[in-house]
Amino acid sequence: MRGLPSRIRWAVSAALGGLVANPVTTAVAVITLSATLVLVGGFWMALSGLETVLDRAAGQMRIVAWVDESLDAEAREALRRRVAELPGVAAVDLVDPGEAERRFRERFGARFPILDVLEGEPLPASLEIVPGAGARAPEAVARLRAAVSELPGVEELGYGSEWLERYASVLDLMRGLAVGIGAVLVLATLLIVGSTIRLAVHARREELEILDLVGASRAFIATPFLLEGLIEGVAGGLLAAVGLRLAVALAEPLLGDGLLWLGSFEGPGPRVASGLALVAAGGLLGLVGSAAAVAGGLER
Numbered sequence: 513m514r515g516l517p518s519r520i521r522w523a524v525s526a527a528l529g530g531l532v533a534n535p536v537t538t539a540v541a542v543i544t545l546s547a548t549l550v551l552v553g554g555f556w557m558a559l560s561g562l563e564t565v566l567d568r569a570a571g572q573m574r575i576v577a578w579v580d581e582s583l584d585a586e587a588r589e590a591l592r593r594r595v596a597e598l599p600g601v602a603a604v605d606l607v608d609p610g611e612a613e614r615r616f617r618e619r620f621g622a623r624f625p626i627l628d629v630l631e632g633e634p635l636p637a638s639l640e641i642v643p644g645a646g647a648r649a650p651e652a653v654a655r656l657r658a659a660v661s662e663l664p665g666v667e668e669l670g671y672g673s674e675w676l677e678r679y680a681s682v683l684d685l686m687r688g689l690a691v692g693i694g695a696v697l698v699l700a701t702l703l704i705v706g707s708t709i710r711l712a713v714h715a716r717r718e719e720l721e722i723l724d725l726v727g728a729s730r731a732f733i734a735t736p737f738l739l740e741g742l743i744e745g746v747a748g749g750l751l752a753a754v755g756l757r758l759a760v761a762l763a764e765p766l767l768g769d770g771l772l773w774l775g776s777f778e779g780p781g782p783r784v785a786s787g788l789a790l791v792a793a794g795g796l797l798g799l800v801g802s803a804a805a806v807a808g809g810l811e812r
Contacts, residue, residue, distance in 0.1 A: 523739055527743060530737070545701055548797070549797075553790050554759075583665050592604050599656075600656045604640070639666075701797055741803070745796065748794040749795060750791055
């Protein structure tokens with residue numbers, strides 16, 4: 513263990529020397545890693561932002577159940593309680609005909625004065641149902657609507673957020689595309705990093721043979737190359753983090769409210785966390801690529 517510090521210094525020095533000795537291949541590996549992480553990180557930010565929009569919209573979603581006009585106030589309240597007991601219901605608001613008329617006049621009265629010529633209470637009572645956080649998926653909403661429609665006293669259901677289902681479908685498609693594209697990009701990056709390390713192994717073949725003859729272990733010989741891949745990956749991750757942050761900063765003045773969905777990435781905490789994630793991902797890619805290259809290169 514006494515020689516461990518000197519071994520570490522040698523490995524770091526050899527790794528840095530290898531990077532400096534091959535500046536072109538090193539730059540290609542770093543830029544490729546950075547480009548991959550920018551694309552993957554951009555997809556991740558976009559998907560996370562779109563999911564935030566979907567969650568916010570789903571939180572405002574309401575299912576409206578119009579109540580049979582023959583029910584009196586007591587029966588309406590009993591129906592409200594039955595709906596509130598259904599699985600997946602967070603809250604139920606009973607809107608009586610008077611309140612429904614007030615809301616209609618407040619929203620459309622000036623443009624649609626039809627209520628002025630109708631007698632009595634032309635608008636029926638209704639129940640505004642708020643699905644719980646775990647019941648906002650399209651399948652869960654469909655089950656909840658079916659359960660409400662089967663209750664006696666419910667005449668008709670209204671659901672003004674059908675677009676959420678289409679939005680969720682598009683989001684699922686984007687997730688699949690992101691996984692596929694990300695896998696291809698990661699594979700290409702690993703191949704490029706591996707090629708860089710294999711070139712370094714070939715350039716230092718004589719030195720490696722000497723180390724092998726004097727009894728150096730395989731781990732000792734491989735460590736500098738693993739460090740090269742790790743350093744390239746971390747550098748690519750740092751470049752990607754800076755590039756993404758600059759891209760968002762430049763886009764904000766141009767798109768304005770169009771980037772409001774990126775609010776989840778504002779503030780020191782999210783910015784640092786996303787940056788560290790990119791750096792860690794870059795380091796992992798570099799390490800895996802170099803490990804694969806070393807495993808094959810040292811066997812020859």
